Amino acid sequence: MxxxxxxxxxxxxxxxxxxxxxxxxxxxxxxxxxxxxxxxxxxxxxxxxxxxxxxxxxxxxxxxxxxxxxxxxxxxxxxxxxxxxxxxxxxxxxxxxxxxxxxxxxxxxxxxxxxxxxxxxxxxxxxxxxxxxxxxxxxxxxxxxxVVLDGFPWGGDRRPHTPWDDTIIYELHVRGFTQTHPDIPEELRGTYAGLAHPAAISYLKNLGVTAVELMPIHHFLDEPALQRRGLRNYWGYNSIGFFAPHAAYATHTGSLGGNQVREFKAMVRALHAAGIEVILDVVYNHTAEAEPDGPMLSFRGLSNPDYYRLNPDDRSRYLDYTGCGNTVDARIPTVLQLMMDSLRYWVTEMHVDGFRFDLASALARSLHDVDKLSSFFDTIHQDPVISQVKLIAEPWDVGDGGYQVGEFPPLWTEWNGKYRDTVRDFWAHGAGGVRDLAYRLTGSSDLYGDDGRLPFASINFVTAHDGFTLRDLATYERKHNEANGENNRDGTDDNRSVNFGVEGETADSTITTLRLQQVRAVMTTLVLSTGVPMITAGDERWRTQGGNNNAYCQDNPTSWIDWRDRDEVADLQTLTRRLIELRKQSPVLRQRAFFEGHPVNGGDGCKDLAWFHPAGKELDDGNWFDRSLRTVGMYLDGRGLRHRGPRGELIIDDSYLLLFHSGDDAIDFTVPALPWGTSYEVVVDTTEVGGLPASGEGSDLVDGGDTITLDARSVLVFRVHRS
Structure with missing residues (x-):
């Protein structure tokens, strides 16, 4: 109109x-x-x-x-x-x-x-x-x-309502995911309509993910400093409109004002029809008005002392817990109402399925401290709409005491930063042994097991938009952010990565083979860990950012998904699909409850969870505190779990033995003998292309008690047989 x-x-x-x-x-x-x-x-x-x-x-x-x-x-x-x-x-x-x-x-x-x-x-x-x-x-x-018209022909749109333990999240950027896709019409690339295109949805379905977590789509602006450097804000963490879909992601933003609303709704409807949930990365903690001498765009000119946290010693300045110049004051009732109204609008009117809250600790601060019982949490918990969707916290901010991993209340899941750091440490340099790794592989009960939460409270991730890609974690040990125009001062120096002797790309086939093997091992670790895996878009496609670990302003091929076919892409896609399918088939790989280490009902004394030393014995106290140990076996007994087969038949779950070895040299490992298993069938071998066993799936059998050789930087996954 x-x-x-x-x-x-x-x-x-x-x-x-x-x-x-x-x-x-x-x-x-x-x-x-x-x-x-x-x-x-x-x-x-x-x-x-x-x-x-x-x-x-x-x-x-x-x-x-x-x-x-x-x-x-x-x-x-x-x-x-x-x-x-x-x-x-x-x-x-x-x-x-x-x-x-x-x-x-x-x-x-x-x-x-x-x-x-x-x-x-x-x-x-x-x-x-x-x-x-x-x-x-x-x-x-x-x-x-x-001014917009809210009406939209939703038809029979139905939310997938995917249970948390079945959820596999794929973090993507609307523009970057579709910008160069050859099967999406050029006029739709980089848009909501592009993400709704059958080619995009088919890729997501074939990969096996159940939810897309969209990087910020609340309307955002380019910071003055970026404009002066001839750059743009690509990530979108610079919001100014908490109800408005970002206009640049719509195909038509001219005379038909508000078209972005209709396109966004059509995208959600298409993803839902494919059984894929839509989770929004939302930024309520700060706005694009930045520091006190930043632009006046909205909140500052309406009620600056109410919308923002002011420094009590100098009310012309802001308290900045976000690192972005200002902090929105969620303690003020009308400001809190704005956030809640926005969240309800996205659920009821736009049909989204959940939210990931950027720097959530900043929203929970009461005075200077992070308060788990703040009005922000109380209001969300009692809201009959918001409390029923997926809630994910980024459980930290940049202020004192802002690192709150494991401290958010029930109803909330968290980006598990300790999972990221532990898995990176283990695979990069083997730092710290296997004690902390064991917690992360099994749902982080040390973080989430004492307050009524379940393993899916842990959103497991190794990479995200912020930091190195999975390929770059095996290629660079230092950040290379010169293109951002900040003299390489931006971005973290805490990468926990390994370059295998050469910083950056190399033609040395020995190194490139090892790097690909490392990425297979890390992807296998991620997808088969208890908790909710989050894959960063492109990691399954061998994506690189050239060592840039803070590509927030790189709206170019540095950040976009590369859709060209290559051997490495086919390799990693095959592996990722197989891992996701294996996880979906086996409840023991996606536990709803924490493992207890107690015997299961098989009567043979086998526990639901056991840990093994390369010598074939269960780990003892000394092993747990051996910081040089870089190899561990994880035994998961699925006999206590049952699920329905394709024809509704009741199936007892399989049991698995997973061997993780991050050492630089091969090592001998004695697989457990009876009662743990008669034989072991290799189902994933990360030293092989696509993780496929060399002789084909189901053909490689190892007898219980045999000693095998684990190659450097590898994961082996066995299905356990008892006859």
Whole structure:
């Protein structure tokens, strides 16, 4: 629907007001935002200390017409403008006290985005007019909010409701995943429609993942510093619209304002039809307004002291627990309401299946401390909508005491940073022995077993958008972020990686073979660990970022998925698919409850979980504290678990022996004799292409008590036989 051209005369006729004194009808304070009723639009915005608010309407030529909102209820300024239809671009100008020492920054020269805008159109262009200490008009340089029509033909859309223990997450970037895909039409690449294309969905289905975790799709902006360096914010952790899908990921963002909303919904509908859940990476902890001298775009001009955590010793400055210049203040009821309204909107109106909360510790801070019983948690836990979807915390921020892995309350799962560090350490340099590794392989009971949570509270990952790719973990020991324009100062130095003697790519086939073998071993470790595996898009395609471990501003092939066919790609894809299928077939590989180390009901004394030394004996206390030990066997007895077969028949689960060896040289390993197993069938061998046993699956059998040779940096997975 095309927006009406809002000339002063036509607005005056609708409102019954002189053209130079346009005043909206009273309207209603709720719901907040812009709400179209078929004949006009109600505008409502919260600004408790404002002395005047105008809604600014823009026609196609950019001509602005201002309409005063004269009514105020509960600190909400509101008014109804007849004839304003979906597609109409608008913003707010807000007057009030300007006293930076007290945190008040009202400035009617600044056009503000509606915090409840469901679509945002246009770009932020860095210019002095955008900053709070400048009285120039910012309108030519900032985006507009857009009135949208919420209706959408969802048809029979049904959420997959995948149980946590069956979930396999695939973290991807909407643009980067589709930007170069040869089977997606060029006009759809880099968009929601591209991700909804059958070629993209077929790939996800064939891989076997059950959920996509989308990197930020809340509307975000490019930071001034990046614009000055000729770069763009690619990752999207710079939000300004908590209700609005990012406009640049829509195929058409021109005259049909709000098309990004319809395209996003169509993408969700298509993914659901394929049985794939949609989880959003959401950034409520800070906004694109950055530090105090950053641009005034929305919250700062509406109520700076309420939306942000101010330094109590100097209220012109912010408390920054995010490393991004500001921290949103979730302690303020109306700000907390904004977050909850946003989350409910994405669940009820956009049909998403869950959220991953960026720097979640920053949202939970009460005063300076992270408070697990803060109003943020309480409100989510009692909400009948939000509490029923998947909730994932990134359990840290950059402030003191912000590292909270294992400390979030029930209902929450967590990105398990200790899993990442332990698995990287084991495979890179074997640091620390196998004691901590055993916890990570079996669901991290030391972190999640004491508060009623289950193994799936642990979101296991080795790589994510932030840091090296899986290939780069085996190729670089130092970051190479020069292209970011920060003299390689950005990004972590704590990579826990190994380069096998050469920093970067090499033509040495011995090294490249070893690197590929290392990646197979790490992928096998990840997918077969108890908990919820999260695979980073492209890791199964041998993706590299050239050693850049902070590619947040690399909107180019450095970050995009490479869809070219290569031997390494076929190798890793085959392995990943087989591992996921093996996990799906065997409940013992995706436990709902923590292992107990107790005998199962087989009557032979075998425990549900046992650990073996290369000498063929169970690990003793000395072995557990041997920091030089780089080899361990993990025995999983599935006889206590049952599941339904393809025809509904009851099947007793298999048992497995997994051998992990991160040493640089081969080692002999004696597999357990009876009662543990009569023989062992090799089902995964990471020294072989695709993880396929050299003689074919099911053909390699090892007798219990035999001694085998484990190659350097390898994983062997055996199915146990007892007859």
């Amino acid at each position: 095309e927006p009406t051209l809002d000339l002063s005369e036509s607005l005056a006729r609708r409102l019954g007001t002189p053209a130079d004194k346009l005043v909206a009808w009273p309207g209603k304070p709720f719901p907040l935002g812009a709400s179209w009723d078929g004949e006009g639009t109600n505008f409502a915005v919260w600004s408790p200390k404002a002395t005047g608010v105008e809604v600014c309407l823009f026609d196609h030529g950019g001509v602005e017409r201002r309409v005063r909102l004269a009514e105020q209820s509960f600190h909400i300024w509101h008014g109804y403008v007849p004839g304003v239809n979906p597609g109409q671009r608008y913003g707010y100008r807000v007057d009030g006290p300007n006293n930076p020492r007290n945190g008040d920054l009202f400035n009617p020269a600044k056009l503000l985005i509606d915090p409840y805008a469901k679509a945002i159109d246009g770009h932020f262009l860095d210019a002095p007019a955008c900053y709070a200490d400048n009285n120039q008009d910012s309108a030519p340089f900032v985006p507009r909010s857009v």
